[in-house]
Amino acid sequence: MAGDGETFVDPLDLRVRERNQRRSFRRGATLVARSTSLVWSSGRWLFLALAALQLVGAVLLAGQVLVVERFLNAVVDLSEGGSMQGLVGPVAALAVLMGAAALVGSVQGSIRRFLADSVARRTWQQVLAVATRVSLRQFESPAFYDSLQRVSANAASRPLQVTQALLGAFGSAAVTVTVGLTLAAIHPALLGLLVLGGLPLLLTNRRESRLEFDFSVRQTYPARERGYLSIVLTGRNEAKEIRAFGLGRTLRRRFDGLYGRYQEDLAVHLRRRTLLSVVGNLASALVLAVTLFFVVWLIAQGEMTVAQAGAAIVAIRMLQGQVATLLGSVQSIFEAGLFLDDVDAFMELGPSADSLEAGDPAPESFAEIHAQDVGFTYPGSDVPALRGVDVTIRRGEVVALVGENGSGKTTLAKILAGLYDADDGAVRWDGRDTRTLDRSTVRERVAPIFQDFVRYAFSARDNVEVGDVEAPGDDDRVRAAAGRAGADGFLSALPQGYDTMLSRLFRGGRDLSGGQWQRVAIARAFYRDAPLIILDEPTASLDPRGEHDLFESLRDVLAGRTAVFISHRFSSVRSADRIYVLDEGSVAEHGTHDELMARGGLYADLFTLQADAYLDPGRSTP
Numbered sequence: 001m002a003g004d005g006e007t008f009v010d011p012l013d014l015r016v017r018e019r020n021q022r023r024s025f026r027r028g029a030t031l032v033a034r035s036t037s038l039v040w041s042s043g044r045w046l047f048l049a050l051a052a053l054q055l056v057g058a059v060l061l062a063g064q065v066l067v068v069e070r071f072l073n074a075v076v077d078l079s080e081g082g083s084m085q086g087l088v089g090p091v092a093a094l095a096v097l098m099g100a101a102a103l104v105g106s107v108q109g110s111i112r113r114f115l116a117d118s119v120a121r122r123t124w125q126q127v128l129a130v131a132t133r134v135s136l137r138q139f140e141s142p143a144f145y146d147s148l149q150r151v152s153a154n155a156a157s158r159p160l161q162v163t164q165a166l167l168g169a170f171g172s173a174a175v176t177v178t179v180g181l182t183l184a185a186i187h188p189a190l191l192g193l194l195v196l197g198g199l200p201l202l203l204t205n206r207r208e209s210r211l212e213f214d215f216s217v218r219q220t221y222p223a224r225e226r227g228y229l230s231i232v233l234t235g236r237n238e239a240k241e242i243r244a245f246g247l248g249r250t251l252r253r254r255f256d257g258l259y260g261r262y263q264e265d266l267a268v269h270l271r272r273r274t275l276l277s278v279v280g281n282l283a284s285a286l287v288l289a290v291t292l293f294f295v296v297w298l299i300a301q302g303e304m305t306v307a308q309a310g311a312a313i314v315a316i317r318m319l320q321g322q323v324a325t326l327l328g329s330v331q332s333i334f335e336a337g338l339f340l341d342d343v344d345a346f347m348e349l350g351p352s353a354d355s356l357e358a359g360d361p362a363p364e365s366f367a368e369i370h371a372q373d374v375g376f377t378y379p380g381s382d383v384p385a386l387r388g389v390d391v392t393i394r395r396g397e398v399v400a401l402v403g404e405n406g407s408g409k410t411t412l413a414k415i416l417a418g419l420y421d422a423d424d425g426a427v428r429w430d431g432r433d434t435r436t437l438d439r440s441t442v443r444e445r446v447a448p449i450f451q452d453f454v455r456y457a458f459s460a461r462d463n464v465e466v467g468d469v470e471a472p473g474d475d476d477r478v479r480a481a482a483g484r485a486g487a488d489g490f491l492s493a494l495p496q497g498y499d500t501m502l503s504r505l506f507r508g509g510r511d512l513s514g515g516q517w518q519r520v521a522i523a524r525a526f527y528r529d530a531p532l533i534i535l536d537e538p539t540a541s542l543d544p545r546g547e548h549d550l551f552e553s554l555r556d557v558l559a560g561r562t563a564v565f566i567s568h569r570f571s572s573v574r575s576a577d578r579i580y581v582l583d584e585g586s587v588a589e590h591g592t593h594d595e596l597m598a599r600g601g602l603y604a605d606l607f608t609l610q611a612d613a614y615l616d617p618g619r620s621t622p
């Protein structure tokens, strides 16, 4: 991953890396080739059209220089007693050329904007395709996550920068060559003076861009602080607490203080930049004055006509602007280089994502799933989350996982759901190691609902249907699943029924209570026609009656399907066919409720603790 190992990558470090990256010719050539292939693959016809228009634009500019010479010749003729007619041709040609250049410029602007958008779209397609397919394990790696964040944060602006810079570089290179040749044809020495005139601007521009860079590095951290405060001050979730604790004024003052300091720094920075720019332009103007004297001298020597001199001056002004654009574009390509590196590193994850989809499809159903001697350690962690876990789940059973916080229940559920592969041991479906099966088909056979299920800002119907997006939308099935999860009543009563948007973020949207959301999530699992359902604390937000009803009807609702559920409420667990008690990543004991109570081990302790707390008001709940 971009060579960062597992460490957190601070955006500030990135900017410093950006500044310190090699700016060799080779790197520049690689980046130009990389940018060209990105832009080409996003819209080759638009790219070709732009390149052609740029050539046309360059020729039109060179043409203007030549026509200026003819125009000045006609002016000189006029002053020496010639007729006005001689002026008509050059003036008309100049008007046509300038009009055509303006037209070409505006068409280019529109095409460039559209092309930049196509590049952004293509980048998003590639990044999102990889982001939604890579192993979940990648999300445990800070380096991966940082890379993903960087790529997505930049995906909106950097493709535009790459496109503009690339086209800017091509365009100004074309103009520099054509107008430069025209100038050299007038007098070769003028090219040397032109380079000399550009030198002060080049030096001060470099210095200016360094100043700008240092300024933005210095501002990165306070800008992030400001950004965070603005999120807190405007966030929907934070709004309650901001009011309850009266934090608004204090946080606003903090935000404004940061802004004030930023503006003070900005004023100093802008003063420095202006000074540099004035120095650069004065020096350049000085060289221009020398060039003008030189031109006058050439005229006096009879080596140049007045008309040629005028055309040369026009060409020099044009070239100065073009050289500045060329330098700026090259600078921009280097700046975008790290983004392109990030995208490439990210794309390399694509093939490893594909390898997860190799293998036979998982069987439609199973007689027995056996997690055998399973061990698992989260990336970046030293302590295993699971060790030698042995769990058997037979078709049609209801199996419960219990244990204290952090004992490994959710981790085991994720492995059973095919979201992680075990590091040691194996999960076998009727004897077949799931690692040899196409993982996407294993996931299709499981319907898991985790504690932190997603509350999609979609309609109520969509919130149930996300349980099985491949299935053709079926209202009856949606209602049936919601009914089994006890959600049909309140969803039907919403203003637009199942079409109601379940979020206040959108017009006409409604929010649900925590318990209602949990029922919608359970409906999602029931909607999926999977042989195995995994419910991670499905009743945590349900009221006691809701919880009781759900477990009472669980076997009916499952209709022969197998369920693994995790719960801290022992009252809901006791009816399970088998209960596995996890302790620090291992199975401490297992059996039915009666067997485990008779054994008098950890389960019996925890059960008694909870039961006593309900019965004896003097004791606190565990």
Ligand SMILES: Nc1ncnc2c1ncn2[C@@H]1O[C@H](COP(=O)(O)OP(=O)(O)OP(=O)(O)O)[C@@H](O)[C@H]1O
Pocket (backbone or CB within 6 Å): 140, 378, 379, 381, 385, 403, 404, 405, 406, 407, 408, 409, 410, 411, 412
């Ligand atoms: N993403 C992660 N990265 C590193 N360690 C993790 C991660 N998720 C969980 N862990 C660790 O793995 C262990 C098992 O966590 P797990 O979430 O499976 O426990 P749990 O039994 O489901 O807990 P709870 O009852 O609180 O939900 C814990 O020590 C936890 O700190």
